[in-house]
Amino acid sequence: MSMTKYKGDTAKLRLAVIGSGNMARRFLKQLPDSERCELRAIGDRDPASARLLADEVTHLYEGELICGTEIEVITSDQVDAVYIATVHTTHAEISLRAIAAGKHVLCEKPLTVNHAQAMAAVDAAQHSGVRLVEAMMFRFHPQMAAVRELVRGGAIGDVRHIDAGFSFLVPTERHEPTIVTPDLVIPDAGGHEGRLFDPNLAGGGILDVGCYPVSMARAIAGAAAGVEYLEPVELTGDGTLSDDGVDQWATAQLRFGNGVTASLRTGVWMVDNNTVQIVGSRGTIEMLDPWALSVSPRVVVRRLGHVPEEQAFPASGAYALQMDAFAASIAGPEPEAISNADSLGNAAALDRWREAIGVRYPFERDDAAIGTISALPLRVPAPGESNGTGEGGRTTARIEGLEKPVARIVMGCDHQPDLRTASALFDHYVTLGGNVFDTAHFYLGGQAERQLGRWIANRGIRDDVVVIGKGAHTPDCNPEALTRQLHESLDRQGTDHLDIYMLHRDNEDIPAGEFVDVLDQHADAGLIRVFGGSNWSVQRVAEANAWARANGKRGFSVLSNYFGLAEPSELPWPGCLGACDEESRSWLTEQQLPLFAWSARSRNFFARADPSDRSDELLVRCFYGPENFERKRRAEKLAQDHGVSPSAIAMAYVLHQPFPTFAMYGPKTLAESRDGFRAVEVDLTPEQVAWLHGDKP
Incomplete structure (x- = not known):
């Protein structure tokens, strides 16, 4: 079927009603009063039910109605848009199918069952250039x-x-x-x-x-x-x-x-x-x-x-008004009555209400086999494939010791409150071209590792992804705790190995060689592929690697410290270390050691920071200062030039260093995820990188 081209002109919007229950009947009673819409089709999973409903309302409409299955109606070239009036659990799937077919969508309330599904529907519509409106009639x-x-x-x-x-x-x-x-x-x-x-x-x-x-x-x-x-x-x-x-x-x-x-x-x-x-x-x-x-x-x-x-x-007419506002919005801004952002907020509030009284449906639980929101198999792009997010060569890099390419934008796994949200975020990240997941024994008391492992098992893609694990967090920062926590992490994730393993903190009371010895043993056993340190100084990494060379062991292959365009006056948590100083940057350049830059968006400084807003104590304490606000101003200027957000410019800055870099971020929404991944589209010159940072020529 060819894709329809309705643009909100004088012709009426050709509408299909999906569903044949009471809600569809109530809607169809007022559809003849619409000035902008006309009924063309009725679809239902049972096409016989669609035909019965069409026969019921035939006296209200002129011409023959198309009747068939949901998919047949959605893909018809006689349909511009669909009104979804099915049970709640089908809203997200049908919306995504219609959006994929290039159709505008008016979906009955609630837009979806939960906020995770709502994010997926809104993201798909906005990225595809079609209109999605929640039919909150009142x-x-x-x-x-x-x-x-x-x-x-x-x-x-x-x-x-x-x-x-x-x-x-x-x-x-x-x-x-x-x-x-x-x-x-x-x-x-x-x-x-x-x-x-x-x-x-x-x-x-x-x-x-x-x-x-x-x-x-x-x-x-x-x-x-x-x-x-x-x-x-x-x-x-x-x-x-x-x-x-x-x-x-x-x-x-x-x-x-x-x-x-x-x-x-x-x-x-x-x-x-x-x-x-x-x-x-x-x-x-x-x-x-x-x-x-x-x-x-x-x-x-x-x-x-x-x-x-x-x-x-x-006392009537709200459905017709809703339809006309929906049709008008296709050629202009979102309806004044309700925006996608409003619908997303409502979905989040409904999640909170249900959570407050203990209502989580069986298909949402953390032990459920939660599938993709579209109910279609997850599409994993081929290595290096851009998938619409930039040149393939900039999306991935290689790390010695790993056979798989490593995405340069890394998904952090410490912000997802439940499996349904994690699944939506992880699925979306993979479709953008990502394949690296950063987790730790410490995160969310183990919940983060369990969610990641469950999602990987549900999708069957362990061989396609790179999993970063971390252990030995203070106060349990020693070789014995490292071994125990590594085994617990493997058990939580349901896997036999981690691709990259890092010490979450350093303990300078222990010689670096002792950590190297135990990590090397675990690599020999196949439990980890490569290893490194997080929040380790470059001097300690050099000590570890000198020990490895002298004793025939593997050395640190990676480092993960704070690194970003905004330089902190102090780091958020005890034991954290950065790599923004000149000595660290020079050493990394000389050694060409890959750096996984955590908080590459500087706690969203480039999106949220405002000198007059001091409500986020941590953001203020760590990043507020004249130098960083000047860098923010420069990032905003380049963002306009490149058609991206200042946060994407900040992440692009991380990716354009003279040493191998990977930008780690922890998006809480699909919009944040897509925005961050756009960093790979940005090509900065060395002069622009220096200008952003404020380096003198």
Whole structure:
């Protein structure tokens, strides 16, 4: 099928609806009211269900509808965009399939089951040049815009608190149906076998409708601060779970950085008034039909010394407004109602709420065989292949003693909170062309090594990746502890060897030769391939290698110290050493010893540092200074010239040294990962490298 070319012009967006359940039916009732979209197709995993739905709505549409499987409809050249109305667990996979086919995507809430999946969908859409929008319907209704404007304008003074609930009682074998509004009847969820009670289908109230009050609270707190949204600095939760681990009802308490607090409620086994109240220093705003918008959407404003004021809004049309905003955004900026960044923040907050009450679905657990988010095999680029990230020759290098090429951008494994997030980040890094993972016995109390080992096993790519392990961290920095920790690391990772092994710290009370002897023994046994030191001085490395030469042993093949464009006044943690000084740089150049530069982005100094912002004590203590802010200014200038971020310039600086270098980073998001990897695209001249650093000619 040929790829469609809809650009948001006068022609209507040709839309396919994916799914044939209640949500699709509700959507299709309003689609004829859209000024910018027209229905062309209905797809479902069961094409017969798609045909049945098409027959139901045929009186609403002109012309023959295309019906078929999800993939058949997504790849049709008669379709420009898809609206996804399937169960939560399929949102990410279908979104990625549609994006890969060049189709714009309007995906029903929640955008995905968790933040890791949401990152993958957003990254894919932004990198592919198609529009992805979360169908959080109430955000597109004029009622929401009016409330945000009231808050921004100070109608009730300073916002203090938000109270929001969205719950319903699902018809089950134990309960008679309780109907709060007509839109909340869910006949296909009756009984404990329905999707809302199935942990394998991401059941429960938090994802199904709790996403609404979370989104509302973040938006209102943001409006109070004059921004699009705010993220909660604190989130606690409570609730009741089913025997299968699904949240039947749950509450959350949020606090935002501007002092606003929020109390949220949700559930599939609880009746609520389903309203929103915003409490200010001089009054309140109440939304009486904030979610379904089908009975009587009204906003009541009560202010001190004033008669209550009421605004009424249309009781329908939100889906059509949503569709038109989606279609318009294809030719312009993201919809004002909700951005991808907003959706990512909501997904992260929902993760926190679920984590607070102990809801983690079976397919998310750290012992699960978590597959790729697309459900397709992970594509491992061939050695040296650029994969769209720069020239292949700059992406990898060779280290003596290793048969595999080594990516020059190295993924740190100490920032991933769980396997689902680690899997998304690691998969993404590999597709960019990366193959080196840096971990340590010390990281996250062993969780980092277990997650990495589990991911490698799930993907079956141990022979394709280079694993760096580290041990003998202070106070257990001695040959005996090294041996014990090495075996524990191998066991945690489920592997029989580590490609590179480094001492995590140095202990100068022990002769360097004693460390060399035990490392050489482990190399003889095949447990490690090459070894070196992290946070070792070049003098101690020279001592170790002199001992090795004199005694017929292997020496240190690598060093891993801090090295970056921003030079620290002190290093963040005890026992750390840098290699920014002239003596270290000269020795590394003379010896041509590969340096793995940890924190190559200088703790995100080039992205986050602001002389007026001193909230990050560690960043301020280590990197704030006039020389570094001048280097930041120069990096920003080169970043504009090269079309990359200042952080990518900082990493490129590391890669353009007269000795072999590898830039280590620990991205927490896919956007950070992609941004950092762009360093391999940057070609700096020796003069630019010197200018960045401030060297005198």
